[in-house]
Amino acid sequence: MREKPPEFRPLTRDEIERLLPPVNARAEAEAQARKSQEDGFCDLCREGNGMVLLQDESGKKALKPCQNPECVAAQKMRIWKRALGSYGSAYSHYTLESLLTDQNLSLMQAKKAVAQFCLKWPYEVEGKGLIFTGSYGLGKTHLALAAMRKLIVEKNVKQAVYVNERRFFQEIRDSYSDDATVTESALLRRMFSAKVLVLDELGTQKPTEWAQNKLADIIDTRMGMAEQVTFITTNLAMQAEGENSLGERIGILCYSRISAMCVHYHIAGEDYRQGPGRATGSLLQ
DSSP, rough: OOOOOOOOOOOOOOHHHHHHHHHHHHHHHHHHHHHHHHHHHOOSSSTSSSEEEEEEEOEEEEEEEEHHHHHHHHHHHHHHHHGGGGGGGHHHTOOSSTTTTOOOHHHHHHHHHHHHHHHTTTSOOOEEEEEEEEEESSHHHHHHHHHHHHHHHHHHHOEEEEEHHHHHHHHHHHTTTTTTOOOOOHHHHHHHOOSEEEEETTTOOOOOOHHHHHHHHHHHHHHTTOOOEEEEEESSSSSSSSSTTTHHHEEEEEEEHHHHHEEEEEEEEEOOOSSTTSTSSSGGO
16 A cells, blocks of 8 residues: 655744754854954953863863963953053053154153063062153153053053043042942052052142042052052152142152152153144144
8 A cells, every 4th residue: 555645844943943053053153253253252261251161180170361372462452451441542552662752862761761660570670660750742641551551461460550640539529429339449449459550640639638648548558569560640840849849749748658669750852742733733833
């Protein structure tokens, strides 16, 4: 007796999906790989924490840093951008190599000092940081941030913070409001604990006792912490007293602490922002 031919019917959606897992899995893997590359993650630690779960011969599991060179470099760039915070778009391109000295002898010396400091840190350096003084637009902020970036990239620093003094004190004042999302203690703790701190435009605040005390707390704490480094910039003169002196602005005690902690480099010259091609430059006059 002849067998009845099988009935043919359209496949259901579930049946189609069961037939296609290899294709879907491959597409999902490719999409995840693209996302990993876009986010700066590798296939080993695509969740973005830079750690890989490894298992030894005994079956014991442990988290180890990812050793993929591209992933390591991406991790360092995330630390760099996180350190810059809201200033990332303005300063993320700063490196020591990109700082043009334009035959400015004092800037050339300071640039060389930064390179040597970063090379020898943390064991063979003089002091626990550098302070750059000079007028506006001479590259002081560029120097300080380039130093921080170099320590992140070459010395594997994980905790780094850039702080503009004026904005920092405003953030502390804002933390006193009822709807504040961050506390004063959290802001100060960030300054205390950073392995590398860039304190930019020191002395721009009016010399109130409140501001001087907060600054003294930061400097005193960092002086007592091993292997912490602080880079400072200021437009004021590195003097204890006198007109436009750093000592008069931040207080003699804090000035004394910084003098003992940081090696000083003065940058002379003219504001590069007002050079040819700038809004106030000679080409527009």
